[in-house]
Amino acid sequence: MRKLKVGIIGATGMVGQRFVQILENHPWFQVEVVAASEKSAGKSYSEAIEGRWVMNTPVPEEISSKIVMDSVKDCKKICSLVDFVFCAVNMKKEQIQELEYMYSKNECPVISNNSAHRWTEDVPILIPEINPEHVKVIDIQKERLGTKKGFIATKPNCSLQCFVHAIYPLMEFGIKSVILSTYQAISGAGRTFESFPEMNDNIIPYIEGEERKTETEPLKIFGKVGEKGIINSDIPRISANCIRVPTSDGHMASVFIEFEKKISKDEIIKIWENFNPISLPSSPKNLIKYFHENDRPQIKFDRNRDHGMGISIGRLSQYDENKFKFVCASHNTIRGAAGGAVLFAELLYEKGYLFQ
Numbered sequence: 128m129r130k131l132k133v134g135i136i137g138a139t140g141m142v143g144q145r146f147v148q149i150l151e152n153h154p155w156f157q158v159e160v161v162a163a164s165e166k167s168a169g170k171s172y173s174e175a176i177e178g179r180w181v182m183n184t185p186v187p188e189e190i191s192s193k194i195v196m197d198s199v200k201d202c203k204k205i206c207s208l209v210d211f212v213f214c215a216v217n218m219k220k221e222q223i224q225e226l227e228y229m230y231s232k233n234e235c236p237v238i239s240n241n242s243a244h245r246w247t248e249d250v251p252i253l254i255p256e257i258n259p260e261h262v263k264v265i266d267i268q269k270e271r272l273g274t275k276k277g278f279i280a281t282k283p284n285c286s287l288q289c290f291v292h293a294i295y296p297l298m299e300f301g302i303k304s305v306i307l308s309t310y311q312a313i314s315g316a317g318r319t320f321e322s323f324p325e326m327n328d329n330i331i332p333y334i335e336g337e338e339r340k341t342e343t344e345p346l347k348i349f350g351k352v353g354e355k356g357i358i359n360s361d362i363p364r365i366s367a368n369c370i371r372v373p374t375s376d377g378h379m380a381s382v383f384i385e386f387e388k389k390i391s392k393d394e395i396i397k398i399w400e401n402f403n404p405i406s407l408p409s410s411p412k413n414l415i416k417y418f419h420e421n422d423r424p425q426i427k428f429d430r431n432r433d434h435g436m437g438i439s440i441g442r443l444s445q446y447d448e449n450k451f452k453f454v455c456a457s458h459n460t461i462r463g464a465a466g467g468a469v470l471f472a473e474l475l476y477e478k479g480y481l482f483q
């Protein structure tokens with residue numbers, strides 16, 4: 128079997144670089160095209176990212192000499208060269224919607240990290256371990272677009288990918304409400320300490336648009352497939368504060384959860400430790416790891432657990448009847464972005480939505 132040829136749209140950015148890094152030696156996918164804005168187009172990849180490569184491994188040799196293509200002007204050519212694209216660009220919402228439609232209508236599947244299409248009814252927001260059955264809305268979408276192969280599928284915002292895995296397997300106990308604060312790393316803004324100097328020795332209690340995404344995207348993920356697309360769930364009620372903190376990578380959340388039914392601390396930990404419903408090349412060995420030490424998880428030590436795809440939880444305690452609190456963490460540009468998207472592509476490939 129030949130590997131599927133992949134394009135990375137936005138390959139020079141924070142998430143794009145992470146795609147380049149984690150797709151090196153992927154068993155099913157091979158990077159064929161790197162594309163970015165017209166500012167980078169025409170340069171070799173190593174020239175385009177000079178002075179802004181932030182990964183901790185060198186640029187893969189086979190990528191460094193590739194000529195960066197123009198994501199917009201070269202769309203048709205890119206679609207003829209690849210089997211599908213990952214898209215992670217920093218553009219206006221309407222421009223991203225247009226760009227993603229352009230690729231999908233040229234029969235190129237788009238696996239998107241962008242939020243622009245997350246609320247389009249027949250576009251799934253997918254987390255492979257939670258709502259794999261939502262891939263079915265792609266059939267509804269392809270009918271609307273009039274395509275055979277092209278479609279758009281999204282993954283959720285990075286802020287919620289440390290806590291949705293924790294609350295989902297507990298939903299059978301009737302979750303009444305979830306109140307949380309996220310503590311989000313600066314790479315979540317596509318930036319570093321050099322490009323975001325205001326973050327040195329600082330905490331900023333506001334991230335534009337992040338609280339709404341954190342509160343609402345889980346409701347689409349927990350929804351069901353209807354005739355025209357996803358019908359959102361109306362539970363649980365989620366309320367979030369999203370805070371930018373001075374760490375390079377890794378998001379943490381402090382979560383307060385109220386159940387309708389009785390459940391014990393031991394039961395919750397057991398459910399978490401047994402929750403690992405799928406097995407794909409990028410799946411972590413232990414999807415959820417519960418730490419019994421009081422001072423874990425820690426961002427610096429635990430964000431890379433299971434190649435950055437693991438969810439780490441600790442500090443679980445009961446503070447009132449049916450009310451618990453805990454802390455959880457994951458890597459925002461791996462599990463929360465590129466790694467989550469690669470896992471999602473593996474699921475789509477396995478289910479027959481990506482083909483040569």
Ligand SMILES: NC(=O)c1ccc[n+]([C@@H]2O[C@H](COP(=O)([O-])OP(=O)(O)OC[C@H]3O[C@@H](n4cnc5c(N)ncnc54)[C@H](OP(=O)(O)O)[C@@H]3O)[C@@H](O)[C@H]2O)c1
Nearest residue numbers: 137139140141142163164167215216217241285315317464
């Ligand atoms: N960072 C995270 O943790 C994270 C997590 C989940 C989702 N996301 C989402 O992923 C997307 C990218 O985020 P990021 O953090 O990687 O941003 P970023 O570091 O600012 O990178 C943006 C990328 O978009 C390209 N770009 C900018 N303007 C363009 C244009 N007019 N036409 C074509 N390409 C253009 C840039 O190319 P040039 O280098 O040529 O300018 C670069 O490759 C955003 O939608 C973001 O919300 C990010």
